[in-house]
Amino acid sequence: MSELVIADLHATVGDKAILNGVSLTIRSGEVHAVMGPNGSGKSTLSHVITGKPGYTVTGGSVTLDGVELLELAAWERAKAGLFLAMQYPTEVPGVSLEAMLTASAVAAGRDADVIKASIAAESERIGFATELITRPLNVDLSGGEKKRNETVQLGVLDPKFAILDEIDSGLDVDAMKAVTRRVEEATNRDNPLGVLAITHYKRLFEELEPDHVHVFAAGVIQKSGGRELADELEETGYAEWAHLVDNSGPTAFDNPFGDTTFADGLNLHEG
Amino acid sequence: MPEAQTLAPWLESARSTAAADLANAEVPTGREEVWRYTRIADIDLADYAVPDADAGTSVDPIPLPGAAAAVVVRNGRIASIDRTDALGKATVSTVSEHEGGQALLNSVRGEAADVVGHLHDAHAGDIIVIDVPRGHHVEAPIHIDVYSDVDGGLTCPHTIVRAANGASVTVFERRRSGEANQLVVPVVELDAAADARVNYLVAQQLGLNTISLEHQAATVGQQAHAVCSTAAFGGSYARVQAEMSLNGRGSSGDLLSAYFGDGEQMLDFRTFQHHNAPDTTSNLLFKGAVTGEAQSVYSGLIKVAETAPGTNAFQTNRNLKLSEGAWAYSVPNLEIEQNQVSCSHASTVGEIDEDQRYYLESRGVPTTAAEQLLVSGFFAEVIGQFPVDAVKAELQAYIDDALAADRAAQEAAA
Numbered sequence: 001m002s003e004l005v006i007a008d009l010h011a012t013v014g015d016k017a018i019l020n021g022v023s024l025t026i027r028s029g030e031v032h033a034v035m036g037p038n039g040s041g042k043s044t045l046s047h048v049i050t051g052k053p054g055y056t057v058t059g060g061s062v063t064l065d066g067v068e069l070l071e072l073a074a075w076e077r078a079k080a081g082l083f084l085a086m087q088y089p090t091e092v093p094g095v096s097l098e099a100m101l102t103a104s105a106v107a108a109g110r111d112a113d114v115i116k117a118s119i120a121a122e123s124e125r126i127g128f129a130t131e132l133i134t135r136p137l138n139v140d141l142s143g144g145e146k147k148r149n150e151t152v153q154l155g156v157l158d159p160k161f162a163i164l165d166e167i168d169s170g171l172d173v174d175a176m177k178a179v180t181r182r183v184e185e186a187t188n189r190d191n192p193l194g195v196l197a198i199t200h201y202k203r204l205f206e207e208l209e210p211d212h213v214h215v216f217a218a219g220v221i222q223k224s225g226g227r228e229l230a231d232e233l234e235e236t237g238y239a240e241w242a243h244l245v246d247n248s249g250p251t252a253f254d255n256p257f258g259d260t261t262f263a264d265g266l267n268l269h270e271g
Numbered sequence: 272m273p274e275a276q277t278l279a280p281w282l283e284s285a286r287s288t289a290a291a292d293l294a295n296a297e298v299p300t301g302r303e304e305v306w307r308y309t310r311i312a313d314i315d316l317a318d319y320a321v322p323d324a325d326a327g328t329s330v331d332p333i334p335l336p337g338a339a340a341a342v343v344v345r346n347g348r349i350a351s352i353d354r355t356d357a358l359g360k361a362t363v364s365t366v367s368e369h370e371g372g373q374a375l376l377n378s379v380r381g382e383a384a385d386v387v388g389h390l391h392d393a394h395a396g397d398i399i400v401i402d403v404p405r406g407h408h409v410e411a412p413i414h415i416d417v418y419s420d421v422d423g424g425l426t427c428p429h430t431i432v433r434a435a436n437g438a439s440v441t442v443f444e445r446r447r448s449g450e451a452n453q454l455v456v457p458v459v460e461l462d463a464a465a466d467a468r469v470n471y472l473v474a475q476q477l478g479l480n481t482i483s484l485e486h487q488a489a490t491v492g493q494q495a496h497a498v499c500s501t502a503a504f505g506g507s508y509a510r511v512q513a514e515m516s517l518n519g520r521g522s523s524g525d526l527l528s529a530y531f532g533d534g535e536q537m538l539d540f541r542t543f544q545h546h547n548a549p550d551t552t553s554n555l556l557f558k559g560a561v562t563g564e565a566q567s568v569y570s571g572l573i574k575v576a577e578t579a580p581g582t583n584a585f586q587t588n589r590n591l592k593l594s595e596g597a598w599a600y601s602v603p604n605l606e607i608e609q610n611q612v613s614c615s616h617a618s619t620v621g622e623i624d625e626d627q628r629y630y631l632e633s634r635g636v637p638t639t640a641a642e643q644l645l646v647s648g649f650f651a652e653v654i655g656q657f658p659v660d661a662v663k664a665e666l667q668a669y670i671d672d673a674l675a676a677d678r679a680a681q682e683a684a685a
Contacts, residue, residue, distance in 0.1 A: 050633050051629075051632070051633070052629050052633075053625055053629060073632065073637075073638065074629060074632035074633050075631075075632040075633075075634075075635050075636055075637045075638065075641070077633075078632070078633055078634055079635045083633075083634075084633050086633075089630070090626045090627055090629070090630040091627075092627045092630055092631065092645070092648070093648060093649075094644075094645065094647065094648015094649055094651050094652065095627075095631065095644045095645060095648040099644055100631055100634055100636060100644065103631070103636045103640045103641070103644060104634050104635035104636050106640075107635055107636060107637045107640060108635055136648070137630070153634060157634060157635065
C-alpha cells in the first residue's frame, strides 16, 4: 500500500499565486477526481507535483511513501512512481516512444530488453496503432492517438500513482472507453494504481469509478465528497465558485496551441 | 605502396605557378564579406610548412567494412591504396599518374580564387582521383583515410571524384589529425556527368589544435545527382566552403551537414547553390549544435541564373545552442535572376526545448539522457540522409558521447 500526500501546497508563477494550500491524500487503488472551472489551477497542481519548470513552490510538501518529491528532479519523481498523463502531450521530433521508454527503463534499473514487448502488449490492449511506436512522439498524432499514447506509457511504466490531466479532452467515445478502462483495470490489480483525475466533466467516470470527488477553485480544494458530488456539479455547474476565479492576469495554464515554434521545437531566429 | 616522388611535369609546373601566385596573393583581413565572423586574421599562413617526405606516422586507419577500395593518406602522402574487385572498371590513382589528370585537376573547383586556394595548389600532396567510366556502378563505398600529425605541418588533401555518363559512386573520406598545431587545406571536387550519381561524405574529426580551410565543389550534369555531405566535429577553426553547381537540365544536388562544436571551437560554413540550368533542384540541410564557448557560422547563398527557369531550391540551417557561452550565427541569402522558381530558406538558432525535455523527464528519463535523445533526434534528420549507411550510427554516437562529456564537464564545474 502506497500513499501520496499533498500537504498545504502553495505555488506561484511569477508573482501570481496559483496554488493556495492544497491538501489531499491518495492511497493505492483510490481514484480521486479533481473537478473545477477553467482557470482554477487544476493543471498547475499536476505540473507542480511532477516538477515542470516555471513554477515556484512557496510552501507545503508532496510525499510519496514519506519521500519528499519536491526535492527531486522531475525524472526522479517519475522513478519514485509518479506518472502524469498530460492534457496536451508535447510533440518531440526525433524521439520515439520506444527510445524514450527504453531510456527510462535503463535509468530505473529495469530490464530494457522487455520494453519493446511491453509496449506492444499495452498498445494492443488499448488500440494504439503499432506503427506509431517508432515514430516521433506525438508528432502528427490526433487527439485520441495522443491520449492512447499517454495510456500506453502509463501501462509500461507501471507507476504507483498517476495524475490524469483532462485525459478526456479531445477524445472520441471509443478512445475514451479504451483509455479509462485501462486505468480502471490498473486500480484493481495487485499493487493497485492510485489515481488523481483532473477533469471538467463526469463523463470520465463512466468507466473509471471515482472514490472521492473534490471541487477545486482559486487554488484550493473547496469541497470534497463522493461520486454524488460529481452528479451535483453536472446539475449546478461551477457557478457557486465562479466568483473565486481570477481571470484578470496572465496565467500559466496550458496554451493548447503551444508557442510559436518550428516543428523541431526551435524558435525563429531573431535577426 | 608509396607513390614515386617524381611528379608529372605539368603538375610540377602548375605548382611553381601556384607558388608564385601565393607569393603575390593578398592575405584576407577578415573584413571581406566571405571572411566575416571568421578567425582568418588570427592565422599566419607562413607558420606552417609541408612535412618532410619521410614524416610517416603509425596511426592505423579506421576501416570501412566492405569498401571497394581503401586509400590511406599520411602527412599529405599516400601510404597505401587497396583495391578490390568491387571497383570493377573504376580507377583509384593519383592525379599525377592519371592519364587525363591535367584536365581533371581543378576542373570543378576552378582556378584558385584566393590566397588559401593558391596555398593549396602550391603545396598539395598526393591528389587522389576516383574515376568511374561510363555506365559503371561501384556499389560499395570507396574509403579515404587521412591523418596528419607533424607540428607546424601544412597538409592539403585533395580528392577528385568523377562519374562519367550514367555512372555512380560513393566516397567516404575520414580526416583526422593529432594534437600538434597544424593547418589542413583540403579540396574536394565532385563531377557528376549526365545521368550520373556521385555521393560524398567527409567525417571531419581533426584534432583541436588543427585549423582547417576546406573547399568542396560539385558540378552536376543533365539529369544527374550529387550529394556532398559533411560531418564536422573537429578542428580549432574549421571552415568549409561548399559549392553545388547544377549545370545540366534536370540535375539535382544535396548539400548536407551535421556539426557539433564544443570548447573553444569555431565551425564555419559558406554554402553556394548555383542553379545554372532549367528544372534543377537543390536541397541544403545543415544542422549543428554548439556548446561550451564554441561558435558556429553559417552563411548560404542560393543563386538562380536567368538560364535556370523551373528551379527548386531549398536551404535550411538549424542550430542548437547548448550552453550560455556558445554562439551560433546564421545568414541565409537568395539571389534570383529568374521568375519561374520555387525557393525557400529557413534559419533557426535555439536551445533545447524545455517542454520536450520535461516531457521525457516526466517519464523517468534523466536530464542528460533526455538531452541526448533530443539532440540525437535533432541530428537524425540530417545524418539519416548521409549517403554512407555504414558510418551513420558511429556519427550519431559521436554526438551522443560529445554531449555526455560536455554535460559531465558542466556538472563537475557547477
